[in-house]
Amino acid sequence: MHFFVWHLKKIKKYAVIVLLALFCALFLWVGQFSSLSVFSSENGPEALSRGNDKQSSVALTFNISWGTEKVNDVLAQLAKHDAKATFFVSGEWAERHPELMKKINEGEHEIGMMGYRYTSYLEQKPEQVRKDLNYAEEIFNKLGYEDVTLLRTPHGHFNKEVLKIADEKGYDVVQWSVNPRDWENPGTDEIVDQVMKKSSKGDIILLHASDSAKQTPKALETILPGLKGKGLKLVRVTDMVAGSEASAKEIK
Template sequence: MSFYTWKTERLKRYGIIALLALFCAFALWIGRWEQLPAFSNNGEPRALSQGSSDQDHIALTFNISWGTEKVNEVLKQLEAHQVQATFFLSGEWAERHPDIVKTIQEGKHEIGMMGYTYESYLEKEPDQVAGDLKKADEVFAKLGFEDIQWIRPPHGHMNKEVLKTIEQNDMQAVQWSLNPRDWENPGTNAIIDAVLKESSKGDIIVLHASDSVKQTPKALEVILPGLKQKGLSFVSITELASGGEAKTSQIQ
């Protein structure tokens, strides 16, 4: 066999290996992509409201729009029980308290946004919603979060127009499946009972870490170990969404 024939055969062999490696990488990427839930139905954008009931996963989420006292108490409870959560922050609050945002990140919690001013999007025109999203995006980018994927519209208020605007800004709306209404301060035991009795696989639980909540940190002392005793594992919204067949809510 001549040198050139040997070299050609060698190049062919390496070329086949490279193509096989590329094919495998592409197949893995496709497999991962197919695991992500589709948040639209016939072109209508939807909000993520629950994860798969086939896995023992649960997402604990906290909204923050003002105050600094309760968030630190909440973070202490999460650290004590080794629980990671997803925090939805208003851009205005995050801009004023970058040190707390950093503490949340250092606790390995996921960060989502709630727009900038925490004013209902149902009271704004689409261009105003887009402007609020842009302003919030700029704030979080300055804080080092350039690609925030998840948004919980202020007060959880959304309709088809709002969802469409969110989608056009390459973000995904997140609702919830379990709301113990802790912001009403119904009593520590009432919050505990609502979560532990009603929670199940795939739930997205919404709680608050603004200073308006007085009983949530104390309730977490029971809720966090209680959910673990039910066999549920805490995951981020991203992990919940990519872990199986997630559920979405159609918004009118």
Template sequence: MNHFYVIGLRRRKSWVIIIALALFTSLFIWTQKDAVLSVFSNEKPTALSKGNTDEPAIALTFNISWGEERALDILEQLENENVQATFFVSGEWAERHPKILEQISEGEHELGMMGYRYKSYLDQDIEQVRKDLLYARDIFKKLGYEDINLLRTPSGHFNEEVMELAESLDFDVIHWNINPNDWENPGTSVIVDKVMKDTSNGDIILFHASDAAKQTADALKTILPGLKNKGFEPVTISELINQAHAETNPVE
């Protein structure tokens, strides 16, 4: 009698363990699925720094905060290769150069903002940052651009407080993970080599289109066809996000 009781107990324990493992496995798969499909974390605000590593899509992004000469050269190179990019511009620059802004839009490129003044948000009181963002939004609306919700913070500087503010104002903060430092003008070949060597699936590449970036347009003559030859597909940031499997870079 005792013999059968022990056997029955062992079998019952085995079934309990099997059921528990099955439930744990199902829960793990479900949570991982949600994590992969979520572009922005529900736990705390995050900045997008890379897209789906399983897809060959990459995003070329350009920052502009002053000048007008280099932007036109860069737009020409993008048009020659039929590439759409995302331009992050300061409100102050947009206000001064509405015609170039119009050319960017007419070229079917995407627009994002860098606030109004190009000044690090870490050097400002958070309420001043709020005023800067709201004023920039008003400027873009007056220029006819109503739905700009992509934000790149000046110099890429942000902390959790800035991220929470951006989220409360319905901005998606966009960072990058490939930076050839083209604004330093290290040489066209250096810019080309950095991008061609380091770019992989889902990357967000940071370029500059302000007048300080004197070598970027020439570098693009090699970079744009070179990336296509390697099988990459240049897309806008919104397209990268819409691929649903985008990863995020949490604020440390």
């Protein structure tokens, strides 16, 4: 009798372990499809424009297509405030500055691509877009970044055909919901005001780390602690997508 009770308890223990394992597997499986659905609909692939406004987070994103000075300043500010971001870089820039790519990666920031040459995809034929993406992919792979899946099209220009091409190649197109137009250098205070006034839960913020954005690093000195002061967590795009339903930009 004693052996029977002990054996029964042992069976129950392993049954609980098995059930927990199945639950975890089911959770991960459902989560995978939830993330994938962010970038697609019954009408085809779509572009991510913002995350879920029920989550207290915003995604900082930085575009880089030329220059080497401001990216270091931006990285320094992110490190100072313990903030993570997603950097969208052109393949041409990445090829020329592998040491800066390494620095971005070592800061635990996410790397996305903007094709190879920073030329609007609406000004190119579909085969030219494919060629540009193929070449960019070769460059990123050669540099050791084989897992790049996020794409921000040059100048943010795209249509249904571009989305289809990106989807076929396994890329998810990412846009933004807050754009202070920092590359125009409207003034540090103006950049700060635009970001702080317009940013709320789930927003994807577009900033630049190219040398043309001369005022962005200074603006970050106020923006980064300011967003945290609003109760917002600064995350990478995939971190935002992983745990939320996000909004897509409709292309007609």
